[in-house]
Amino acid sequence: MIIKGRVWKFGDDISTDHIIPGKYKFKTIDLDELSKHLMEGVDPNFYSKISKGDIIVAGKNFGCGSSREQAPLIIKHAGIAAVVAKSFARIFYRNSFNIGLPVIESKDLVDYVNTGDIIEISLTDGKIYAKDMIFDFKPIPDFLMKILEDGGLVEHYKKRGKFPWE
Numbered sequence: 001m002i003i004k005g006r007v008w009k010f011g012d013d014i015s016t017d018h019i020i021p022g023k024y025k026f027k028t029i030d031l032d033e034l035s036k037h038l039m040e041g042v043d044p045n046f047y048s049k050i051s052k053g054d055i056i057v058a059g060k061n062f063g064c065g066s067s068r069e070q071a072p073l074i075i076k077h078a079g080i081a082a083v084v085a086k087s088f089a090r091i092f093y094r095n096s097f098n099i100g101l102p103v104i105e106s107k108d109l110v111d112y113v114n115t116g117d118i119i120e121i122s123l124t125d126g127k128i129y130a131k132d133m134i135f136d137f138k139p140i141p142d143f144l145m146k147i148l149e150d151g152g153l154v155e156h157y158k159k160r161g162k163f164p165w166e
Contacts, residue, residue, distance in 0.1 A: 001123040001149065003081045003102065008050065009115045010042060010058040015065035016092065018042050020074045022066075034070065035078040052079035055119060057110050059085065062103075063092025072096040072103075082121055084109055084128065097144050100152035104128070106137050123148070 018041035020034055039046035039056075056062075056075065062085035063071060072095050075083065082102040096103040102123060113119060113130050120129040126139035140148070150156035157163060 001102075001145070002120060003053075003055065003123065004118065004120040005053040005055040005081050006051065007055055007057050007113050007115055007117045007119055008039075008046070008080075009110065009113060010039075010056065010062075012059035012086075013061045013064055014039075014042065014058050016063060016068045016071040017065055019063070019071040020068070031074065031077045034074050038074050038078045038080075047078060050078060050080065053081045054079065055121070056080055056083045057085070057113055057119075058083065059110050060087045061085075061089060062087070063089040063096075065089070069095045069099065072101045073099045076101040084119075084121070086110055097147050098153040100148055100150070100155065102140070102148055104137050104140075106135050109135050 019039060020037060021041055036047050062083060071092060076099055082104060083096070084104045084106050086107050087105060088103055093103055104121060106128060109128055109130060112133060117130060123140050123145065126137050128135040128137065147153050147156045150159050153163070
């Protein structure tokens with residue numbers, strides 16, 4: 001699975017409140033409406049700038065804070081193809097796979113790329129191609145790749161009638 005897109009770069013400790021502020025999350029469950037507020041806590045105009053297939057690249061501890069499943073869901077619904085960060089909050093990481101959003105840990109990429117750069121991610125090979133560099137990451141395990149390919153854990157179960165670890 002290959003993902004190619006434009007980078008949107010963020011720093012460390014991007015919380016679920018930065019991703020989707022609670023003041024919106026508690027007013028509606030409409031994903032289209034919630035998506036308009038994606039990353040508003042860091043960049044109030046972020047949603048108006050992004051295009052389908054773009055990639056978020058961030059520092060450490062991405063998705064910290066509450067365990068809101070809506071945070072990765074809104075990222076995916078807005079058209080972001082993947083998130084690459086130095087590290088992720090554990091619950092955000094797992095919620096991302098559960099809803100079908102690829103998340104990749106790369107310790108060095110965020111220090112090398114800038115907003116607007118085009119990168120290519122090979123999920124199966126564990127490589128990110130950025131400018132003239134190749135960044136290795138631990139390839140996503142097969143059972144998580146199956147979940148991503150099916151669009152998330154619920155869709156995986158609907159399609160296959162069992163969980164990938166059964």
